Amino acid sequence: MKLDKAIEDVHEAESELATQLRSVGERHASEADLYHLGHTLARQCAEHARRLAPFAERYGAAPPGGSGMTQSPSVLEALRRTGAKLIGKSEASGLLLLRDLRHLYLAAQNAEIAWVILLQAARAVRDPELIEAATECHEEAEARGKWVRTRIKESCPQVLASG
C-alpha cells in the first residue's frame, strides 16, 4: 500500500496551488476578484491540508511542507502589490494576466488530479472516512479549476481582440 505517496502528492499540489493563488492575486491586485478569491481559495488549500492530517498519520505520509499554505511574507506581498499598482493602469497588464492565469489553471488541474488519484486509492483500500474527505475536497478542487477557466474565458477577448 502506497497511500502515503498519494497523500504527499496532494499536499505538494495544494501547497503549490496556494502559493500561486496568493502570488497571482497579489501580482494582479488591481483585479479585485483575483486578489480576494485567490486568498479565500488559498485558505481553502490550508483547510484541505488540515482535513488530510489524520489520514497522513494513518498512512504514514509526511506532514505538509512548504510555505504555500501560510500567508505570503509581508515584504513579498507589499512588493507584488506595489508592482500591481504600477502595471494595473496599463493595457499591457492583460497579457501578463493571461499568462499567469494559464499557469494557475495548470496548478489547479494538478491539484484536482491529485485528489482523483487519492480518491481512487481510498476506494480500493475501502477507507470510508478517506473516501468522504477526498470526495468533498475533490468537489472543491474541481470548482477551483473551473473558476480559473471561467475567468480566462471572460478575460481573453478584451486582451486579444481589442486595440
Added chain:
Amino acid sequence: MPDRIADIWGGRTPHAAGTPWPVRVDRYVDEGVAEADIDWVQSACVLCSNGCGMDIGVQDGRIVGVRGRASDRVNRGRLGPKGLFGWQANNSPDRLTEPLVRRQGQLQPASWDEAMDLVVEKSRQVLNSAGPLGMGFYNSGQLFLEDYYTLALVVRGGIGTPHLDGNTRLCTATADFALKETFGSDGAPGSLTDFDHCDTIFAIGHNMAETHTVLWARVLDRLHGPDRPRLVVVDPRPTRVARAADVHLPIRNGTNMALLNGIQHELIANGWVDHAFVDAHTVCFERLERIVMRYPPERVAGICGVPADEIRAAARVIGTAERLVSTCLQGVYQSHQATAAACQVNNINLLRAMIGRPGCTVFQMNGQPTAQNTRETGANGDLVGMRNWQNPDHVADLARIWRLDPLQIPSWAPPTHVMQMFRYAEEGALKFLWIVATNPAVSLPDLGRIRSILAQERLFVVVSDAFLTETAQLADVVLPAAMWGEKVGTFTNHDRTVHLSEKAVDPPGQARPDMDIFLDYARRLELRNIDGDPLVPWGTAEECFEAFKVMTRGRPCDYSGLSYAKLRGGSGIQWPCTDGQPEGTERLYTDFTFNTDPDLCEDYGHDLVTGAGHERKDYAELNPAGRAILNAAHYIEPNEPPDDEYPFLLTTGRTAYHWHTRTKTGRVRQLDAAAPEAWAEVSPADAERLGIGEGDLVRVESRRGRLEARARVTGIRDGVVFAPFHYGYWDASDGHTRAANELTMTVWDPVSKQPLFKVAAVRVTKLADAGGTPSSAPTTTASEPLIEGVPATAGGEGVRERDAQEEQ
C-alpha cells in the same frame, strides 16, 4: 390629515388573512391648487421597486401633485413619503435644459447637434482604433422599459460590445441570479397579495419599513389584524421591522450564509421538511443536507454572534409555518456570499413546499422601480428577453428578430459587469463610457478610485441625466434628459406588475427622453441591420413596446398579451400576459414545474463559492428538467475582517426619506429637511468606550477613505457602524468626507458580481463635541436615537396630505 414625514406609513386599515387589503387613497398637491383645476394623468411611482400606481396632477402644463390609484393591485391607493413629495424634483430650477460640452476644461452650453456630433465622432474614433470592446455603457434602474430595450439593441446588436450594464448591478443583480440559480429564470415566483394570505414572514436583510414603505404598510395592516402573522427578522440594526418581530436575530454582518445553513440544519433535524415535495420537485437535496448538517445552532451562534436558542426559535417559527413568505434585500444582496445566501432563502421555502400557492412564496426583492426591466430587456447583465447567452439557439433567435448575424451579438461570455467595466477603463482598455441616469461618483465603492478613473484624459465620458450630478461634473459631454412624467413608457415592479406611465408635461428646455437620445445616436452612427435598413425600426415608445412584445413571446417574461391600451385605466397587470392568459399571471410555478429545462433556462448556473460558470453539459448532467435546484455552499470568512487597527464592521444603507444619491430627493424640501445630513450610527457600548455622545462629530476611517459626520447612538449591534450611502457632494461645500462609499471596498459577489457594501473594516474616532446639537438623522426609523430630547422628525409647514373634500 397625517403629516406623512412624521407618519411614514400612514393610518392603519387592518384586515384578516385572505381578505382583500382595504383601499386608502393618499394624495399630496401644492398649496392653493384647486381640485377642479387639476388634470390627472395615469402613472406609477418611480421611487422604489414596489411601483405604486399613482396619478400625476397637472395644472397649466406643470406637475402640481400626485394621488394613489385606488384600483391598483400594488398599493390600493397608498403612497409613501418619497412618492407623495418626490415629484417636486421635476420642477427644480436647476434641471439640465441644454447639452453641455467640455471646452478648455469647462462644461459649456452647446446645441444638440454639436453635442451628438461629438459623441458620434468619439464613438467612431474608438470603434476604429480599439473596436467594440473599447466602448462601454452604464445605465440605470430609473429609465423605462422602452429606453432600456432601445439601448440594448443599439449596444448589444448595433455596436456589438458586451460592455453594457445597469446600476441595478448594485441593487438587484443578486435577486436576478438567485432566481436563475434556483428556478432556472428570473421573475418573482409570487405576488404581493401573498403578504395578505401568509401566516409567517421571514425577512432577512430587508428593512422594508424604509426601502418599501407601502409594502410595510401592507404588512402592518396584517400585523394589526385579527390573525397576526408571525415575523422572523434578521438585521444588525433595530429597524421598525425588527422591532415588530417575534424573533429578531441581530447577526454580525457578513454571516448570513452561516445563519441560513443553521436554519436549514434545524428544518432537517426537526423533520420540518416536506420530503414528498422535495423528492418530486427539487434536485440536489443530498448535497444540501451534507453541507448544512455541519451547521448546528451552537456553531452558527459562534459565527453570527447571536444565541443558539434564538436561532432555534427562528427555525421553529419558520419550520411550523403553514403559509410562509420569505423576503430578502440588500442585507443579503450587498453582503458577503450574496448569491449563495439568497439561494438559501429560496431553499428554505422549497424545503417547506412553500411556493406557488397563496401566502407561500419567496421574494428576491428589487430595489429600483424599473430594475426588473433592465433584466428583461438585457440592458444589464442578462441577454435580452431572459435568453441564455450560452444557448446558441437563444442567440440565433434574438439575431433573427433583430435582423442581425448571430455573430454580431456578443455571446462569448456573460455581459460585462460595471465593476469590470471600470477596471477596463482603469487600465485604459475601455476608452468611451456613456453613463445614463446614474451616479457612480457617489454610488460605487471606493470613490477615490472611481473619481480617478472618471477623471482620466484618455477616457471619454458621456453623461445623460436630468441634473448636473457629481458624475456629470466629470463628463466630457452632458446630455439633458426628460424625467418620469415627461415621457410615456412602461415599467415593471418586483411582483411582475407592469404599469403604464403617461406623459404629463413637457420636459424643460431642450431635455429629451432617453429613448429619443439613443435613437438619435443610432441614426447618426448609421447603425444598420443585415438587410441594410436602420437597425432600430421604431420611432415611438409604443412602437418599441410592440417590438418588445414580439421579442418576449414564449420567454418567461412574456408580454405578448399586453398593450398600452390594455394598461390604460384600472390596475397594473402581471406578466406573463399572453393570449391564453390575457389578465396576466398572479403566481408562477403553481404546478411546481420550474424553468429549469435546459432549452428554456436563462442560465446554466454557477459554483456559489467561486462563481465558476457551469456549461450546458453540466446542466444536462444535473438534469433538473423542471425541478428547482437546491444550491448549497459552506460559510467562508469575509474578505476584510475587523482587526486591531480597524476594529469595527461598517454597513451602509438607506433611509426612508431618500433615494439613491439624493439627486431627486435632496431637491425636495420636505424630504431634504427630514434627513438633511449624513450620520454614523454606533451602539451605546461602543459610544461609551470611545467617549462619543449623541451628535458628536466623528471620523469613520477605512483603508480607503474617511467619512466625517455626527454620531447617532442607536440600538445597533455592538461593533457595527452604519452610515447612509445617499450623501455626496453636489450640495456640500468641500472635501470628500461625506459619502459612505469613500470607505467601502472594491469587491463583489463571485456569482452576481454585485459590489459588497455591507462588510468593511473601519475605525471610529471622535473629532469634536456635539455642543448640545444632536445628529439630524431621522428619529422615525432605524436611526431612532436612544436618548430623550432629540427633536422628532416631522414635516413642518406644507407637508400634510390634503384630501379632495377638504379643498372643496
